[in-house]
Amino acid sequence: MSLRIEAAQLGHLLEVIRNAGYDLLGPTVRDGAIAIDRISQLSDLPQGITDEQEKGLYRLRTQASPSYFGFSAPAQTFRRFLQPPTQTIFWASRDTPGGPLRMRSGSNVDSKLAFIGVKACDLAAIGVHDVVFGCDPNPQRPAADPLIKDQLYGMRRENLLIIATECGQAGSTCFCASMNTGPEIEAGYDLRITEFVDGEHWMLIDAGSEQGDTLLSHLAGRPASEDDLTTREQLLERTRRSMGRSLDTRNLPQQLARSFDSPAWEDIAERCLSCANCTLSCPTCFCTDIEDATDITGRTAIRTQRWDSCFNKEISWLHGGQVRKSTASRYRQWLTHKLSTWHDQFGSSGCVGCGRCITWCPVGIDITEEAARLTAGTEASS
Amino acid sequence: MTGRDSVDGLWAPQALRIANKVQESTDVFSFELELEQSFDIRPGQFNMLYAFGKGEVPISMSAGPPTTTRLVHTIRNVGKITTDICAREPGEEIELRGPFGNTWPLESALGGDVVIVAGGIGLAPMRPVIQALLANLEQYRRISVVCGARSPYELIFREDVEEWSARRDLDFHATVDIAPRGWTGTVGVVTSVIEQLSFEPQRTTVMTCGPEIMMRFTADAFCDRGVPAESIFLSMERNMKCAVGFCGHCMYGPHIICRDGPVFRYSRLRDLLHIREL
């Protein structure tokens, strides 16, 4: 059931969530961009702020509308809170050289996280990571080994409360509609908020879980009317029509699978700096490096996990050399993985259409343009 | 795994005592590790061997069939991690976690001809297969083994090789690129030996492990002789960090080698092996 509430109730919701013992994280303005950070009160949210995004361009603007969620994909994603950029896997020590190892865990998960302002694309990205890390609550296909799951991710994910928000407007680098991940949010949330500013400032809230139901019971509102629900449909339709980008995904994985020898990769490589910005901004990227080291006494060893990127040279190290030496081969790995081989590996696309890699690429390489160009090539030749 | 403070079992190595160490060639060593409890590892699978504070390397099991008391790994000393491990002596320990990956198709090969082609240290992951085949000879038809190395000095498992070449129930060939005086085996690349093997193509399973280029030529040679690509199996190698499909290091086009492999049918690799820098 949908509840219609006044926007002012949102502050109360934040309070209820925090009182329930959650560490609340959500969008907030920092250094001229929307970052994801701790939300203590309503004024931490980017009220009246919207963004402009284009190839290699990101800018915030104030707008007349008092909306709290009137921006598109934030500069940061929620990824870092479920899979931190750096985390200690273990400490191992031995008292004598060659003696027995004593192991101790390096990272604790003791807080319950709540995310607010999770956009459709970012919610889909969490679903993608659930599959990658063996934590999919409803596996589509049997896992190779159901016991293999990323424990630290799983512990954070297990207690996670998700308050998703539907977009009332898409950005010019957005293409979630093409990727079938938005703008409508259908599942995977505890609460779903749709915000409206039409003379009045109000919200529709839906619960998608028992925790969501409980939270909802604390809010004063009235059941949504047919009209309210129609208003939501219209809003989503407007959002769908305002998508700045699109990508034709019909046969895309198959076509890209045939594109590995295309000369287009060399052409992209002339522009690509191999800077890894795209992978760092992407909400579905998951590659990590493992680093083993000892302290100065040599008796304590530490294993650290860090975000890695297919644009880094060490990632493909084999027998004293790199497999992917050229920028062309690295960009090819990035794009074909997102849009083609992800399907083989995990049963879905690895791209949720958030557009961040387009916005944050310093030279303005656009994944939708490149994919379209590459597949136009294969079609012509096949 | 209890409590929230415990180390994720996926990452925690266990220590095994070295019972025996064998020098196989100038820079290759085999370690026999004592097992206190059963360790269910099968031919084709690998463990991540840990050098304290230095890192891990994926190493296949190199002898079998698995017994409850010994686990054997054969390692080439090529970098700082393997140098650390290769320097260890009996009585000391090796820490490892595993097993990971899939297995050689010993079962689907039942009843047919089997050909094993190993190049260099690629013989290490193949030895448990050869041992398993020899232990169940009556369940297979003709069994052939081709073992290539740059020179006889790089041929590992000398004792086994001698024993295998003396057997009448095994069609065994050792071939080297460069032969010193006194070498009685074949000289030349493995593919030249493949031309002389006898097998019934439609009923043959091929398993090969070695440098990528060698495996590719080997697979093509068998395809040319009529063996279906689905019946040819290759063991792939890429950089590995997690061994469970989480870190993205071992991606090979549509495959995640640690999770989906390391053993793949040639039909799943043929279109990929010619792609450069994949």
Ligand code: SF4
């Ligand atoms: S590939 Fe680009 S558009 Fe797709 S999810 Fe990643 S950052 Fe977003």
Ligand code: SF4
């Ligand atoms: S595509 Fe753009 S963001 Fe990605 S590595 Fe190349 S230059 Fe950097």
Ligand code: FES
């Ligand atoms: S080694 Fe980490 S994904 Fe294969």
